Amino acid sequence: MITARPLGSTRQATTTALLLKRSYRTAVSANARPTLRCGATAAKAKAVVTPPLTSVRYKSGPYGYTQAKALVFSKFGEPSDVLKIHTHSISPTLPADSVLLRTLAAPINPADVNTIQGTYGVKPTFSPLIGTAEPSAIPGNEGVFEVQASTSPALAKGDWVIPARTGFGTWRTHAVAAAADLIPIRKDGPEGALNRLQAATVAVNPCSAYRMLRDFVGADSGSGGGGPMREGDWFLQNGANSGVGRAAIQLGRRWGLRSINVVRARPTAEATEALRAELTALGATHVVTEEEFLTREFGPRLASWTRDAGPQGVRLGLNCVGGKSAQTVARNLGPAATMVTYGGMARQPVALPTGQLIFRDLRLRGFWLSRWADADVAAKRATVEEILEMCRRGEFADVPVNEVRWDWEAEEGVLRGAVQGTLEGFRGGKGVFVFEET
Ligand SMILES: NC(=O)c1ccc[n+]([C@@H]2O[C@H](COP(=O)([O-])OP(=O)(O)OC[C@H]3O[C@@H](n4cnc5c(N)ncnc54)[C@H](OP(=O)(O)O)[C@@H]3O)[C@@H](O)[C@H]2O)c1
Numbered sequence: 001m002i003t004a005r006p007l008g009s010t011r012q013a014t015t016t017a018l019l020l021k022r023s024y025r026t027a028v029s030a031n032a033r034p035t036l037r038c039g040a041t042a043a044k045a046k047a048v049v050t051p052p053l054t055s056v057r058y059k060s061g062p063y064g065y066t067q068a069k070a071l072v073f074s075k076f077g078e079p080s081d082v083l084k085i086h087t088h089s090i091s092p093t094l095p096a097d098s099v100l101l102r103t104l105a106a107p108i109n110p111a112d113v114n115t116i117q118g119t120y121g122v123k124p125t126f127s128p129l130i131g132t133a134e135p136s137a138i139p140g141n142e143g144v145f146e147v148q149a150s151t152s153p154a155l156a157k158g159d160w161v162i163p164a165r166t167g168f169g170t171w172r173t174h175a176v177a178a179a180a181d182l183i184p185i186r187k188d189g190p191e192g193a194l195n196r197l198q199a200a201t202v203a204v205n206p207c208s209a210y211r212m213l214r215d216f217v218g219a220d221s222g223s224g225g226g227g228p229m230r231e232g233d234w235f236l237q238n239g240a241n242s243g244v245g246r247a248a249i250q251l252g253r254r255w256g257l258r259s260i261n262v263v264r265a266r267p268t269a270e271a272t273e274a275l276r277a278e279l280t281a282l283g284a285t286h287v288v289t290e291e292e293f294l295t296r297e298f299g300p301r302l303a304s305w306t307r308d309a310g311p312q313g314v315r316l317g318l319n320c321v322g323g324k325s326a327q328t329v330a331r332n333l334g335p336a337a338t339m340v341t342y343g344g345m346a347r348q349p350v351a352l353p354t355g356q357l358i359f360r361d362l363r364l365r366g367f368w369l370s371r372w373a374d375a376d377v378a379a380k381r382a383t384v385e386e387i388l389e390m391c392r393r394g395e396f397a398d399v400p401v402n403e404v405r406w407d408w409e410a411e412e413g414v415l416r417g418a419v420q421g422t423l424e425g426f427r428g429g430k431g432v433f434v435f436e437e438t
Helices: 009-019 040-045 111-116 196-199 206-216 243-254 268-282 298-305 307-312 323-332 354-358 369-375 377-392 411-421
Strands: 024-027 066-072 084-090 098-107 142-149 159-165 174-178 182-185 234-237 258-263 286-289 318-319 338-341 364-365 401-406 430-435
Touching: 024 411, 040 206, 066 159, 066 174, 084 159, 084 411, 098 196, 111 411, 142 196, 182 377, 196 234, 196 377, 206 298, 206 318, 206 369, 206 377, 234 243, 243 268, 243 318, 243 338, 268 286, 268 411, 286 298, 318 323, 323 338, 369 377, 401 411, 411 430
Parallel strands: 234 258, 234 318, 258 286, 318 338, 338 364, 401 430
Antiparallel strands: 024 084, 066 084, 098 142, 098 174, 098 430, 142 159, 159 182
């Protein structure tokens, strides 16, 4: 979802880039320590000219410049081969209607890895904006930031914001952005407070689940469409323990939908049962393993579960996986049902018998969050706010995460390794960069 520029919409890209160019200065080579002339204390500044690797970081560089780091890549490839830390400085002079941001947390999503590999639906344009030796892009599509300084009347120091559009480049300690490219987040209220992980992970997976449950069934008026999903309707999803899957389970339960959830068996029976129990607690109606799902016995089981739905059966399938799993989702949907493909974790094509389309009138759709979110920022804002409201009220469980600490001393290899591991299966939680003293 990295777009063709480091910040902003197409309309604003040129102006923003010009303004921001003046903000990102004093590029320092990758992983080098900046030479500091003023810092946290005058005494330290006098004593140390070039800090040794173990030194405490000075938060502010010469003349109030902010020292910042970003993960960058300047060619496509495996994250472990192409990602580098780049250190640079940000000018204290902000353009009008802009903010200086400090990153609080930024997830590592499968799409970010695909973007670095060059296999994603949109490719970034490599730019020299932050002074890298070669033009580069900053990965990361979502994250939450704290405003450090502002020239915008709409945002004040301490406010939390998330990017309005995809392709922001969130894997960095600091950023300068136009206020118009940000969505303010109310971090607390009478109903409760948000934590930074909730704010950082709201924009991609929960929004995707929300839109797929709401926007596809009944969207076309062809034969047998049957109108939008209603209370009591069933949906069937694979990859049900993914971030999207967990959000779909919870939103589905909230809206009275019943769900059949397919997960891969864990290495032990106990671990599989624990995962089943976890998803059931979130609101899953049934949880089955891929192995159970792919057997002949699954059809009769499903029929017994969904008997009260009548001939319409399961109305919606959500496909995160592809291959045989997607075929089996399609086969178990009701007539004229919709299967929405949003992920391809098995890296296998979605191939279906033609009879599914001709005789059963199955509707095959694809969902791409970027297309939806970038086309209608107001809708994204409303969806984000609705989900965060559930979070503040304690009505939406956080996705399990593996926190990857990123402070000034964070090692390039550790950050790169966390990204590289993202597409491996059986992970305990989503990798999230959690920013400490930066
Ligand atoms: N189209 C869009 O706009 C959109 C938006 C959001 C997400 N997505 C896509 O949705 C998918 C899930 O994203 P996420 O952030 O929710 O991921 P996530 O939380 O990291 O979960 C990954 C999921 O994929 C499963 N998985 C991994 N490798 C697999 C394989 N070889 N075969 C079958 N399942 C496999 C995992 O199952 P195990 O636990 O068993 O490993 C887990 O359920 C990704 O493909 C992502 O790109 C698309």
